[in-house]
Amino acid sequence: MQYLVNSQEMKQYDKNTIEYYKIPSAVLMERAALAVSDEIKKQFKDPSQTNTILSICGCGNNGGDGLAVARLLYLAGYRVEVLLPMGTEKMTAETRAQYETIRQYQIPEITELPESSSYAVIIDALFGIGLSREIGGNLYKLVEKLNQIPAYRIAVDIASGISADTGAIQGITFDADTTVTFGFAKYGQLFYPGAEYTGRLIVADIGIDTYSFLAQKPFGFYLKPEDIHAMLPERHAYSNKGSYGKVLIVAGSKDMAGAAYFSAKAAYYSGCGLVRILTAKENRQILLTKLPEAIITTYDADTDDMTECIAQLDDCMNWADSVLIGPGLGTSPNAKILVAKVLSYAGKKIVFDADALNILSKNLTLLKESKADKIITPHLGEMSRLTGRPVTQIQQNLSETAAAFAIEYQTICVLKDARTVICAPDKTIYLNTTGNHGMATGGSGDVLAGLTAGFFAKSENAMQTAALSCYLHGAAGDAAALQKGMYSMTASDILEMLPVVIQAADGGIVKDEKIQ
Structure with missing residues (x-):
């Protein structure tokens, strides 16, 4: 640090x-x-x-x-x-x-x-x-x-x-x-x-x-390679899948399985033991095919009666150690019900991303009143909707904007830009130095959100979780750029480089030549 x-x-x-x-x-x-x-x-x-x-x-x-x-x-x-x-x-x-x-x-x-x-x-x-x-x-x-x-x-x-x-x-x-x-x-x-x-x-x-x-x-910090090894969750020879946390991913609307897939696989790559996806029923088969390791629970996204779905959500929430909600979820009335219900769980560790943020921007009282341990991961457009401020103004005041939001809503705010800034309610600020412009591609944010939820399952420190996840996500993007170039890399490339950079971090040999 x-x-x-x-x-x-x-x-x-x-x-x-x-x-x-x-x-x-x-x-x-x-x-x-x-x-x-x-x-x-x-x-x-x-x-x-x-x-x-x-x-x-x-x-x-x-x-x-x-x-x-x-x-x-x-x-x-x-x-x-x-x-x-x-x-x-x-x-x-x-x-x-x-x-x-x-x-x-x-x-x-x-x-x-x-x-x-x-x-x-x-x-x-x-x-x-x-x-x-x-x-x-x-x-x-x-x-x-x-x-x-x-x-x-x-x-x-x-x-x-x-x-x-x-x-x-x-x-x-x-x-x-x-x-x-x-x-x-x-x-x-x-x-x-x-x-x-x-x-x-x-x-x-x-x-x-x-x-x-x-x-x-x-109040400010940034991470270097030598900091990362000590931040990874501990693993022990005498352990099982229950030892490393259970992650719930509430993601993916009707026939929109990609975001759920990216998030869930990134969560698995964090080292968590189990991942469960709660998604629209139309996504079941493709997710079973793409990610057979995941537990798939589905619901009828078009139903007028969410009683059964809420019961499923209760079961999933009680099962999970950490929760991610939002990627590809949509902003339908049923999606709004899911977001409000997730926020009602006091003491849960929850990551809010993408459509969950768009839903919350219409009713920030829900976020303020929530007693959950929260991380939000907005990009500039989502932050603009959350704050009502123009994107250009936010870009010129990244740390001030994120810090003010973190304090007001008692959440870790991961404000994503070319330099992602991570702010906590206690005024601590991490500035992430890894990553590149090739990561400005669809699905990249879903990978980060899933990775964050995965690490959150076994961590009691939300700020450290967010900082670690952003660093490794950016490092995976840098590794992908070396293989594919910044023009052609995709979210899949970033995703598949996560095991490489995490393995390197576990051995204490992550390379970052940007700051000496």
Whole structure:
């Protein structure tokens, strides 16, 4: 479990380190510069064979980091130039000290970017995490030119122009190949569009660590491969199918068996012991054929009298350890009865997806009054219906939207987007980093919902269940993309990669090269 912070939290932790632990700002700056210069040295090992390195430095402490990087590389034998597009008058005390040092070393300083620029590396140290305005004017033109130069581009702490809190682009952004950030990853480096311009993210230890939290821990987290093994449900040699949980899938309307199939098989792949599908009678034969491992219970979806169906549902609910309702269910009056009935079970572990969410959007009182242990898994359109807010507004405020809904309705909210955000009523936030755009295909959400219900059967921690499921679902999508490509992969491909990534996680060898 890795911490994720916003700009205000990071500034506070920096302050705590300096004022409480008495580590001088200059020491932190030197360690930051060492982390960046070491990364450049890894990429360009021979100074004599490396073209000039350009460090673009602003007036804040981020600029001071960039000046210190320039000095370290210069002393290591690299050809270095420094550009100060904002001048020197408004430099912070720490940055001015670094500037006086590079002047003493007579490191070349240029006053403007040459028309014909040829550099091996461009170091972006213009702005740090505190940028709160759009980049405009001459600085906009400068960043635009820098992005056109065929060089290795590395950002110091955060690429200039990315909001550290949201990932929004403030006018323009430096297009980094690599970003070396300090202490902890920032929200804006993982949220899109900021993630696209962050490049490879390296989180460097410079002395600002968990001690620096004092009494102010962050609410944000993301997972890395080494976290996954410990989160998987335990399995024991002396066990049976009843040992690993029973999952009920209430899914599939008349002649619409696909969503039920994807959900149920994904639940089985989680390692649960038994899966039971409650579905329309027309789906019975195809589900028995496609998934003979499942227990199939059917009902008449067209009936005017749901008495018998409700009795079946009672039996199924009492049997199950966890429940998923919604995939392919439809929004008929009978489907609405099923959703309302499921919500009435206090203490049950329930995942609401797809049509169940569309039904709930018309009567959110049902969700608010429910005493179940709830996880909801909306995509942006479903979240728009649940909140009444436009999709574009939700996209710009993913974590805020999900967090507010989770608190108001006392549910785990898994808000699905290119970066899925998972929020709990206690304000904890997980940001999922696995997955790719090839997963934007029909049935992908059914796979995630089923996987979540499967893990939920043996877990008492709904938040951890949701985070684990999203990570492995995205990892399966990444594995599928390697085999099929992002254009051609389907939900079936994602589904069949689940055993591969879960087996890898069980051995502690899940691969995720996106964050180092």
